[in-house]
Amino acid sequence: MAKEQISRKWLDPTDPLNLTVRGHIRAMGFTDFDMQRPVIGVINPWSEINPGHWHFKALGEAVKRGIWAAGGFPLEYPTISMCEVFHNISTLIYRNLMAIDTEEFISSVPVDGVVLLSTCDKDVPAQIMGLATANKPAIIVTGGTRLAGYYEGETVACSTDTQKFSWDYKAGAIGEAEMREVEMNGFFNTCGACGVMGTANSVQSIAEALGMTLPGCASIPAVYAQRLHIAEATGIKIVELVEKDIKPSDILTRPAFENAIRTLMALGASTNLVIHLIAMARRAGVYLTLDDFDRLSRETPFITNVKPSGAYTVEELYRAGGVTAVMKEIAPLLDTSVMTVTGKTMRENLADARVRDRNVIRPLDDPFSTDGGLRIVRGSLAPDGAVIKVSAASPHLTKHTGPAAVLTSRVQEDIDRDLAHITADHVIINRYMGPVGAPGMPEVGPSGLPRHLLRQGVRDMVRITDARMSGTSYGTVVLHVAPEAAVGGPLAVVQDGDMIELDAANGKLNLLVDEREIQRRLAAWQRPAPKYTQGYRALWIDQVTQAPDGCDFKFCCEEDWLLKR
Template sequence: MAPSPGGLRSAKWFAGQDVPGFVHRSAMRASGFSRMAFEGRPIVGICNSWSEVVNCNMHFRGMADAVRRGVLAAGGFPLEFPTISLGEQLMKPTTMLFRNLMAMDVEESIRAYPFDSVVLLGGCDKTVPAQLMGAASADVPAIMLTGGPAAPAVFRGKQIGVGTDLWEYIDDVRAGRMSMADYEKLEAAAGPSRGHCPEMGTASTMATLVEGLGMTLPGTAAVPAMDSRRLQVAEECGARAVGLATEGLRPSHIMTAEAFDNAITLMLAVGGSTNAIVHLLAIAGRVGIPLHLDRFHELSARTPLVVNVRPAGEHLVEQVFHAGGIPAVMKAVEDLLHPDALTVTGKTVADNLPTTAATDTSVIAALDSPFQPPNGLAVVRGNLAPDGAVIKCSAASPELLVHQGPAVVFENMKDLMARFDDPDLDVSPDSVLVLRSAGPRGAPGMPEWGQLPIPSKLLRQGVTDMVRISDARMSGTAYGTCVLHVSPESAAGGPLGLVRDGDIISLDARAGRLDMLVSDDELTTRRTEFRPQPPHAIAARGYTAMYVDRVLQADRGCDFDFLVGRSQRPEDEPDAIFEGWVGGW
């Protein structure tokens, strides 16, 4: 049963028989909507990140139309509004630089307009966490609808992912094992449809975690972008948004500490992207959940890999969908979840789980017969990463997870690009490649530079992996023994800035250690000589200047320090802003 008009947030705009009410209703009627269409109905905002420069999200117009049908069928009134959109391939220098900007856009749009609930449409990597961050801070009832994985590409008769397979082919070209003619054929085949990366890259990982957090309907994450069932679930999400509006079920009710545990467990079970760590930390900060890096390490110690999907496995997300989707994955790890956690369905995780296991155990395994044992992710600390760094063990070379070798240091990406293929570079298979000035402040924006390329002279010798360390991120589609998110970053005075060529670096992922074997006295001397650039020297104007000045480090999610926590709750919005004469006439 719908609440009385006075029980809706939008009633503050439209119910009053005063000048503000007149102006607000008049504005709606000027758009062609009669009072019958919107007055007294739950108003559902459709937050659309559609963009022609973001191929992952280009089908969102049709999805928004489907959401609209669901809202109308359930008795609500839909109003679509745009936000900025972040496209991983085309946006420079990195979408991560603009995640917080999009989160601000989403938050302020939700707070400022008369929405009783919101449907969030996101797909490409950073659009999903940005929308969740904004919705979490606004704390108006919200449900997420992700865009779905693209159709698999086919090259040389084999299904390929957008990134995971591409990295292998790039190395083949650099090593002389693949011709440029074949490389051009690969380019033509690589993007056969709209939708996000079809392997378990960051986009698919975040879509998965939205289900883990309980912020979408069960089964929505893995539905292929071009499958008609994606539009069907869009209708269902629109209808459910009306229910959320009438029930008052908000993100703060759903995204609890237990929900974050469930999401992390799911991330580990699917072999998800390390980028999700940064995003989950940021989202948790917005709802006031004290989530720390160590929690990822603790849950990794008990959670095996049960999904056989690239880059940690062999299949693509479409096969996960046909095997039962994310509900089947959650059923497989049911014993590791908090079953009483509430979801946007109004029911608990346990209520939403399927009654049967996955239909294809070659894709989704049982908990007692996983594809890889626990500890697929490690948080490492030491004198090189006092506040922590992460390594995705499930996508690394097992023999390199415990390793010592001499450092080959690159000052920044420009230095790396100038020297990594130099035949005179002093590097061997045992070397540890180190990149600094690639973190949140130093790059700026913490780009996906963490999968440092193997020098071509080593590729020609058959070397396919090395230990690589940076304060950067790595694409969720990537793989290799890469230590990422070193905190604090070098540009913030972190010890990564003290490393010199030839220093012995010691990694023990199993023991959670990352150290440079340099005496404390020598490090003290180097520290007195180290002068990181101040923020204003990195960026002097505009949004980027604000970013480098106020961004938190990776271990705190790279959010802005002034955005941690939610804004005023909807019920606490001051009535004074709706009273009196309205300016602008």
């Protein structure tokens, strides 16, 4: 049911006290006719340091065309924009800053609804966190995937395939000339998200699975005309949402988040979504735990043959029917009665979806795996839990016991020197890379393989870390170990040669050292000094929660929610 528009309180011409606000809008060339319409904010993080958002000028104009056509008054607003490769520190640090930026814009200015544009790893979660807290009618337009590349007759995509070339280069199998050719001609052909089911395409997929985008939005390639079409349609739809007063709180419910987790599992999507979904859900008043992910993973088949867990790119997934078709396939497992930004239920949105290529999207009763791609592991090395993406791991390593080899540096030359003695059976420990320690949990989880093993053809080993891993990466990497080393988790006191047990299927991760010895080491351990003591990074270190709590700020969390842990 429609209610009085917020913008009327600011723009009502019968109130003389609105003179200043109306006058400032007139100063930009707008008229009384424009100010009579519902005001729609367009949050546009266009940036020249983010190829995932490079096309957002055109996308924003398409959104505004739709808003004007539907009788709304669009006002565009920028926020920060993040691409992992352009920052000298993990961009997870800036997710919370962008969430605050987004929330405060929506809450504090006279907009009746908002359309938010985003593509990349931290941008989509930040926007959902912000819009959930502000709770005005909102729709997301995702930016889409970049097109696939071609190299030596094969379809390739960054960054999954670039990782393979990087390993080969470090092993001496290829030289600088071939690496340069890969850069110039192979992988980086258009703007948009990296073309695999990495974190960027995962968060776009989850935005659709939550019901926060129009159906089909997640998988359309960035440079396709259909991307502009759906942006314009979103501009039209947001005016309807304002009229009907459909808000994020009507959409971001517990069933919607469980739908998103099941979609995550069916896609073999990024481990980073565990952190992001917990943070998004908490902002919406929904309490998710690692156990929810483990339970839903065990109940949801993995059906999508997309890199890094499969053979195809997201562009090819789009041609196969996209995320919408994946959701249609797993619909018996979803709560399709949930409300979405279309003003319709998920069931209605999925009615016309169909799978167009069974090589890419398998039937629910004939999956690639009978359960999802993620496992939660716990034990004496990770009392509060850790995550492993088994769909991207080497099957023979998901149950493994071996001696620890502790990294002291992530510089390749140091790794080659310090780990020159290890074999492929060792377990590499990469610590002090968590939310507080690094700070910001950089995506360094897969690092650590020394050149002498690479030259032997080794491309995977068990690695355990309190860091994250790019969703485009692969390997047997146990991530997000909690508590992290920097706050005194057992990871901090692992020593070279300690035996480590990983049993992903049974959810175990143990330091096979007597408990009394672990406690003796922890009692002698000294917490390292924080890397930053002033500025925003110091605020992050002081306020960030651990990975199982979503790495949000403590001052953004309800106290009761934190006490549940």
